[in-house]
Amino acid sequence: MEFQPKIIAFLCNWCSYTGADLAGTSRIKYAPNIRVIRVMCSGRVDPTFVLKSFTEGADGVLICGCHPGDCHYHEGNYKCLRRYHLLVKYIEQMGIRPERLRLEWVSASEGKIFAEIVNEMVQTVKALGPSEVKTVVETLT
Amino acid sequence: MSRQITIDPITRLEGHGKIEIFLTEEGDVDNVYFQVPELRGFEKFCEGRPVEELPMIVTKICGVCPGCHHMASGKAVDAVFGLTPTPTARKIRELFYMAHFVHSHIAHFYALAAPDFVVGPTADPAERNVLGVIAKVGTEIGTEVLKQRRIAQEIQALLGGHQTHVVLNTPGGVKKGLTPEQRDDIVLKAKGFIDFSKFSIKIFEDVVLANRDYVDLILHGPYSLKIYSMGLVDENLKVNFYDGKVRVVDTDGKQHCLYGPTEYRDYVEERVEPWSYLKFPYLKKVGWKGFVEGNDSGVYQATPLSRLNAAEGMATPLAQAEYEKMYNILGGRPVHNTLAMHWARLIELLYSAEHCLELAEDPDITGKELRAPIQGIKGEGVGIVEAQRGTLTHHYWTDERGIVTKANIIVGTTNNNAAICMSLKKAAQGLITKGTKVTEGTLNMIEMAFRAYDPCFSCATHSLPGNMPMILNIRDKEGNLLDSVRRD
Amino acid sequence: MENKPKLKLAVYWGAACGGCCVSVLDVHEALFDVIAAADLVFWPIALDFKYKDVEAMPDKHIDITLFNGAVRNSENENMARLLRQKSNILIAYGSCAHMGGIPGLANMYDKASLFRRVYIESESTVNENGTLPQPRYEVPEGVLTIPEFYNDVRTLDQVVPVDYYLPGCPPQTERLVEVFMAVVKGEALPPPGSVVGAREKTLCEECDRKKSDNKVIKKIYRPWEIYDDGETCFLEQGVICLGPATRGGCGARCIKGNSPCRGCYGPPSESIDPGAKMMSALATMIDAKEPEEVEKILEDLADPSGTFYRCSIPASLLRRKMIT
Numbered sequence: 001m002e003f004q005p006k007i008i009a010f011l012c013n014w015c016s017y018t019g020a021d022l023a024g025t026s027r028i029k030y031a032p033n034i035r036v037i038r039v040m041c042s043g044r045v046d047p048t049f050v051l052k053s054f055t056e057g058a059d060g061v062l063i064c065g066c067h068p069g070d071c072h073y074h075e076g077n078y079k080c081l082r083r084y085h086l087l088v089k090y091i092e093q094m095g096i097r098p099e100r101l102r103l104e105w106v107s108a109s110e111g112k113i114f115a116e117i118v119n120e121m122v123q124t125v126k127a128l129g130p131s132e133v134k135t136v137v138e139t140l141t
Numbered sequence: 142m143s144r145q146i147t148i149d150p151i152t153r154l155e156g157h158g159k160i161e162i163f164l165t166e167e168g169d170v171d172n173v174y175f176q177v178p179e180l181r182g183f184e185k186f187c188e189g190r191p192v193e194e195l196p197m198i199v200t201k202i203c204g205v206c207p208g209c210h211h212m213a214s215g216k217a218v219d220a221v222f223g224l225t226p227t228p229t230a231r232k233i234r235e236l237f238y239m240a241h242f243v244h245s246h247i248a249h250f251y252a253l254a255a256p257d258f259v260v261g262p263t264a265d266p267a268e269r270n271v272l273g274v275i276a277k278v279g280t281e282i283g284t285e286v287l288k289q290r291r292i293a294q295e296i297q298a299l300l301g302g303h304q305t306h307v308v309l310n311t312p313g314g315v316k317k318g319l320t321p322e323q324r325d326d327i328v329l330k331a332k333g334f335i336d337f338s339k340f341s342i343k344i345f346e347d348v349v350l351a352n353r354d355y356v357d358l359i360l361h362g363p364y365s366l367k368i369y370s371m372g373l374v375d376e377n378l379k380v381n382f383y384d385g386k387v388r389v390v391d392t393d394g395k396q397h398c399l400y401g402p403t404e405y406r407d408y409v410e411e412r413v414e415p416w417s418y419l420k421f422p423y424l425k426k427v428g429w430k431g432f433v434e435g436n437d438s439g440v441y442q443a444t445p446l447s448r449l450n451a452a453e454g455m456a457t458p459l460a461q462a463e464y465e466k467m468y469n470i471l472g473g474r475p476v477h478n479t480l481a482m483h484w485a486r487l488i489e490l491l492y493s494a495e496h497c498l499e500l501a502e503d504p505d506i507t508g509k510e511l512r513a514p515i516q517g518i519k520g521e522g523v524g525i526v527e528a529q530r531g532t533l534t535h536h537y538w539t540d541e542r543g544i545v546t547k548a549n550i551i552v553g554t555t556n557n558n559a560a561i562c563m564s565l566k567k568a569a570q571g572l573i574t575k576g577t578k579v580t581e582g583t584l585n586m587i588e589m590a591f592r593a594y595d596p597c598f599s600c601a602t603h604s605l606p607g608n609m610p611m612i613l614n615i616r617d618k619e620g621n622l623l624d625s626v627r628r629d
Numbered sequence: 630m631e632n633k634p635k636l637k638l639a640v641y642w643g644a645a646c647g648g649c650c651v652s653v654l655d656v657h658e659a660l661f662d663v664i665a666a667a668d669l670v671f672w673p674i675a676l677d678f679k680y681k682d683v684e685a686m687p688d689k690h691i692d693i694t695l696f697n698g699a700v701r702n703s704e705n706e707n708m709a710r711l712l713r714q715k716s717n718i719l720i721a722y723g724s725c726a727h728m729g730g731i732p733g734l735a736n737m738y739d740k741a742s743l744f745r746r747v748y749i750e751s752e753s754t755v756n757e758n759g760t761l762p763q764p765r766y767e768v769p770e771g772v773l774t775i776p777e778f779y780n781d782v783r784t785l786d787q788v789v790p791v792d793y794y795l796p797g798c799p800p801q802t803e804r805l806v807e808v809f810m811a812v813v814k815g816e817a818l819p820p821p822g823s824v825v826g827a828r829e830k831t832l833c834e835e836c837d838r839k840k841s842d843n844k845v846i847k848k849i850y851r852p853w854e855i856y857d858d859g860e861t862c863f864l865e866q867g868v869i870c871l872g873p874a875t876r877g878g879c880g881a882r883c884i885k886g887n888s889p890c891r892g893c894y895g896p897p898s899e900s901i902d903p904g905a906k907m908m909s910a911l912a913t914m915i916d917a918k919e920p921e922e923v924e925k926i927l928e929d930l931a932d933p934s935g936t937f938y939r940c941s942i943p944a945s946l947l948r949r950k951m952i953t
């Protein structure tokens with residue numbers, strides 16, 4: 001059976017979640033591998049959310065926020081951008097493939113783009129195989 | 142049916158330790174193993190860390206002598222950057238280091254060595270501790286011991302920031318300087334150290350040297366080991382703790398080698414035994430011939446006594462006089478009596494105190510040039526210092542950004558691993574023969590061979606009121622308990 | 630104090646450096662207060678080490694056990710279980726027991742690579758036969774045993790339930806004495822699972838360095854790349870300091886030595902991952918809005934895991950580097 005990755009998607013309420021919703025209402029097909037978690041702002045995505053997703057079995061984590069300049073809380077998405085780059089560096093050093101974590105800007109009108117991002121990420125993560133964290137957790141003494 | 146005696150706990154600086162004594166069917170000592178049951182693997186997990194962080198990471202190899210690791214590491218880092226510390230920085234480091242030695246040597250002598258001599262090696266263990274010592278020599282002295290140790294600690298904390306895991310060193314220098322007021326205060330304290338060191342040597346003379354039994358124990362007890370002696374020396378071949386070259390002399394006092402830090406691998410090699418997590422260093426040019434004594438065996442020791450053996454004298458006048466006196470009384474250099482380490486340690490204490498004063502009075506010490514400017518990263522460096530418990534070597538390799546790619550560390554006590562095994566065996570052989578009833582006193586006399594090498598476990602032991610309960614089990618091969626001696 | 634029975638106190642070290650035990654000894658004069666109020670019933674650095682004696686104690690015989698050191702091998706684990714059973718209150722004492730500590734950095738590697746480095750590849754070691762230490766080994770005279778070395782370093786609470794955490798590498802002795810005296814006086818204890826002997830506030834609040842509320846970082850410097858003025862907050866000079874993500878309690882002792890904090894007191898209570906809070910804090914301070922700029926600034930961050938989790942990799946959500 002083909003490996004079906006589990007991807008956690010943190011979507012900002014104002015833009016990206018609406019964008020994802022649009023993809024749904026417009027009946028744009030995209031891979032069913034994502035589990036959506038709605039957050040008020042991408043700036044609300046604490047590093048622990050991402051790390052906990054991995055330890056609880058996610059094969060990938062997608063964070064989507066409003067385009068630069070559009071954040072309803074002004075700076076939330078910039079903060080998220082910097083956290084994302086920090087986290088990528090950190091998880092890579094911890095032996096997790098950095099492609100498993102992705103940050104994208106999706107506006108309320110970008111339903112199609114959202115679907116494409118999801119499809120692309122699912123492909124990437126499928127190619128990577130199950131998360132390194134899952135394999136290692138079982139070996140912990 | 143052979144029998145096996147386990148002394149467990151023996152604890153030591155990098156963790157825990159255990160002694161296994163095997164007896165023949167007749168009840169003589171067949172063999173003794175000193176096992177170190179622990180490894181933490183600093184050499185590996187220093188990899189990937191920025192090299193300037195290592196002086197703060199490696200202090201956690203040992204919380205009893207963190208300052209030594211900090212210094213060896215700091216010097217290795219200087220070398221990685223190709224830097225020589227400024228005169229002020231070097232002197233501040235050395236000043237810190239002398240305070241570290243004063244502190245450690247005081248603790249060792251009073252809390253560890255003195256109980257065996259002042260109270261007596263087979264005295265009631267309930268009294269054979271630092272309180273017993275105080276009871277014999279008087280409470281003012283006890284107070285003074287604690288005071289001097291505290292003052293030495295205060296100097297360390299002043300310079301080192303963190304009172305245990307010092308943070309002083311930075312590439313090519315130190316992070317903090319001294320004000321003239323602080324210096325004046327240290328001058329006074331150092332004078333106090335000198336008086337106290339002289340006084341300690343006096344106690345040793347009055348209590349130990351004036352007692353024929355003790356002198357006999359030092360000279361003829363089961364505590365002698367004829368092996369090579371290692372120690373760091375300055376350009377005049379005088380004992381130095383912070384810098385210089387490593388000199389090794391053979392059992393007759395003839396120079397075997399004199400090497401700089403970067404050459405250590407030409408002279409020292411380590412071997413692995415499957416029954417211990419601690420490696421066994423030996424002299425490469427002589428080779429490993431097993432746990433045997435003599436000039437044909439590469440086993441060496443790195444202790445206060447071996448440092449004095451390996452040097453031509455002390456760099457300060459009072460210590461030099463004591464050095465001459467010791468060798469006169471013990472019949473010339475080198476000395477191979479394990480218990481003479483205690484005497485050597487006191488001479489080192491006096492040297493540390495005198496040098497502490499020299500450094501504090503040096504005009505450079507309050508200088509403002511705390512570090513040499515960074516020029517680039519060379520990528521490899523070795524740092525060697527004398528730790529209280531032996532020559533300590535840190536060797537790092539880095540990439541061009543100064544991230545550690547490899548690290549090799551030979552810790553002070555590791556040098557003495559083989560020697561400790563052998564000293565214990567000799568002591569056990571001398572003390573346990575067929576028909577002897579093994580008593581608590583026997584245990585302590587075996588431990589004394591160990592204690593001479595390593596203050597940290599035992600100083601803690603003896604510094605507590607009460608005693609050190611311990612059990613020695615004698616078992617047959619199947620592990621059945623035949624006899625049990627306990628001290629509590 | 631009336632004739633209350635004396636407290637029974639135990640101190641044990643697992644994978645430790647001895648610094649925690651020294652911090653207990655450093656109670657100096659207060660040692661006499663401690664001894665007046667407590668009997669030390671077990672302390673390997675000082676007292677009988679035999680497991681059998683502890684085994685022979687009735688359950689919960691010991692009132693308080695201070696367990697320092699991480700769990701690195703089978704002996705550490707067995708002792709943790711035994712002491713849990715025999716102790717009323719088990720305290721994870723010091724960073725190693727609390728979060729894995731410096732020995733926890735070994736979780737960036739595995740057992741095989743640690744052994745290879747130390748026993749085979751080390752430049753001063755000669756080991757043609759590839760001899761490695763064995764838990765059980767037959768010598769001509771009999772059998773020798775040593776504990777089994779595990780692949781991972783664990784915190785104490787990953788092995789047994791822990792009542793309290795007393796953080797620090799090592800804990801500041803005064804904090805220990807405060808906690809101890811509170812117990813002796815019979816003061817109400819905080820709920821089990823709490824951190825004791827540390828502040829709720831962060832280290833920044835007890836640090837004397839000059840700081841502004843809006844820290845801005847345009848470039849990250851290694852400590853030796855700046856000329857520290859001895860007065861300005863390290864982060865404001867661009868040097869990573871874990872102060873904002875670390876509990877107070879140590880008296881800012883590293884900072885007083887002009888060295889940035891490395892987080893040995895662990896994160897404030899709300900954090901479930903010790904390094905995450907620092908990453909968050911740093912993300913707020915970095916002054917860049919373009920991905921390229923952010924990446925450029927972060928290039929100078931040499932060792933995120935070893936910096937944000939210097940003393941806490943085993944206690945982090947990820948617990949170790951994924952080595953498959």
Ligand code: SF4
Nearest residue numbers: 646648723724725798
């Ligand atoms: S917490 Fe620090 S002082 Fe305590 S044992 Fe661990 S490394 Fe040593």
Ligand code: SF4
Nearest residue numbers: 833836862863870872
């Ligand atoms: S970040 Fe460090 S230097 Fe700055 S205030 Fe906090 S503890 Fe002090």
Ligand code: SF4
Nearest residue numbers: 879883890891892893
């Ligand atoms: S400054 Fe930080 S690293 Fe240093 S002792 Fe305090 S909490 Fe620990």
Ligand code: FES
Nearest residue numbers: 012041065066071
């Ligand atoms: S509200 Fe969408 S990212 Fe801030």
